[in-house]
Amino acid sequence: DTGVSQDPRHKITKRGQNVTxxxxxxxxxxxxxxxxxxxxxxxxxxxxxxxxxxxxxSRLLSDRFSAERPKGSFSTLEIQRTEQGDSAMYLCxxxxxxxxxxxxxxxSGTRLTVV
Amino acid sequence: GxxxxxxxxxxxxxxxxxxxxxxxxxTTLSNIQWYKQRPGGHPVFLIQLVKSGEVKxxxxxxxxxxxxxxxxxxxxxxxxxxxxxxxxxxxxPGGGNKLTFGTGTQLKVEL
Numbered sequence: 610d611t612g613v614s615q616d617p618r619h620k621i622t623k624r625g626q627n628v629t630x631x632x633x634x635x636x637x638x639x640x641x642x643x644x645x646x647x648x649x650x651x652x653x654x655x656x657x658x659x660x661x662x663x664x665x666x667s668r669l670l671s672d673r674f675s676a677e678r679p680k681g682s683f684s685t686l687e688i689q690r691t692e693q694g695d696s697a698m699y700l701c702x703x704x705x706x707x708x709x710x711x712x713x714x715x716x717s718g719t720r721l722t723v724v
Numbered sequence: 725g726x727x728x729x730x731x732x733x734x735x736x737x738x739x740x741x742x743x744x745x746x747x748x749x750x751t752t753l754s755n756i757q758w759y760k761q762r763p764g765g766h767p768v769f770l771i772q773l774v775k776s777g778e779v780k781x782x783x784x785x786x787x788x789x790x791x792x793x794x795x796x797x798x799x800x801x802x803x804x805x806x807x808x809x810x811x812x813x814x815x816x817p818g819g820g821n822k823l824t825f826g827t828g829t830q831l832k833v834e835l
Contacts, residue, residue, distance in 0.1 A: 640821065651812050651825030652767060665822055700766060702823075712757055712769025713823060 613716035621722045629687045630719045634703030644700040728826040745829035747796040747813035754819040756796045762809040
C-alpha cells in the first residue's frame with residue numbers, strides 16, 4: 610500500500626461519547642499531520658508529529674483532543690466527550706522532511722457525525 | 725497569523741473555456757502549494773512554488789508565483805469535466821512544517 614490509510618471512513622457517535630481514529634502514513638514519511646475540514650472550508654491544521662514527537666498543536670485543539678504516534682509509525686486521534694461542533698472530516702497527511710517540495714499526501718479521511 | 729484569500733469563491737465554466745483562480749496574501753510568502761480536492765475526495769498535491777516570478781506548467785495547468793511573492797495563480801486552459809473540484813492554495817508560514825490552506829475556489833464545468 611503506497612497511500613495514507615485512515616480508519617474508520619465514517620463514524621456516527623452520540624454526544625458525550627469518546628471516539629478514536631487511526632492513521633497509517635506512507636512508511637517512508639517521518640512527518641504526520643492531522644487536519645479538520647468542515648463543509649465548504651479548507652482543511653484546518655490540528656497537530657503534527659515528526660517521528661514520535663508531537664511538535665506543534667493548534668489552539669483549535671481543545672483539551673478534549675489528544676493525538677499520539679507512539680512508535681513513529683501510525684497515529685491515533687482521540688476526541689473525548691464529543692460535541693456536535695466536532696462533526697467534520699478528519700484528515701491525516703504525511704510528508705518527508707525535505708522542505709515540503711513533494712507536498713503532503715492526504716488520506717481519504719474519517720467523517721465524524723455527532724448526534 | 726498569516727492568511728491567504730482566494731478568488732473567486734465559485735466559478736462555473738463551459739467545457740473548453742479557460743479558468744483562473746488567484747491566491748492573495750498581505751504578507752510575503754516563502755512558498756506556495758496548490759491542491760485539488762474532487763467532490764467527496766481528499767486534497768491532492770499539485771505543485772509547490774518557491775521562487776519569485778516562478779512559472780510552472782503541468783499539461784493544461786499553469787502555476788505562477790508573483791514577483792513580490794504575495795500572490796499566486798492557477799490557470800487551466802480548455803477546461804474538461806475532469807477538472808471539476810475545489811482548488812486550494814496553501815503555504816507553510818516561515819517555511820515551517822504547518823501547512824495553512826486558503827479559502828478555496830470551487831470549479832464546476834458544464835458540457
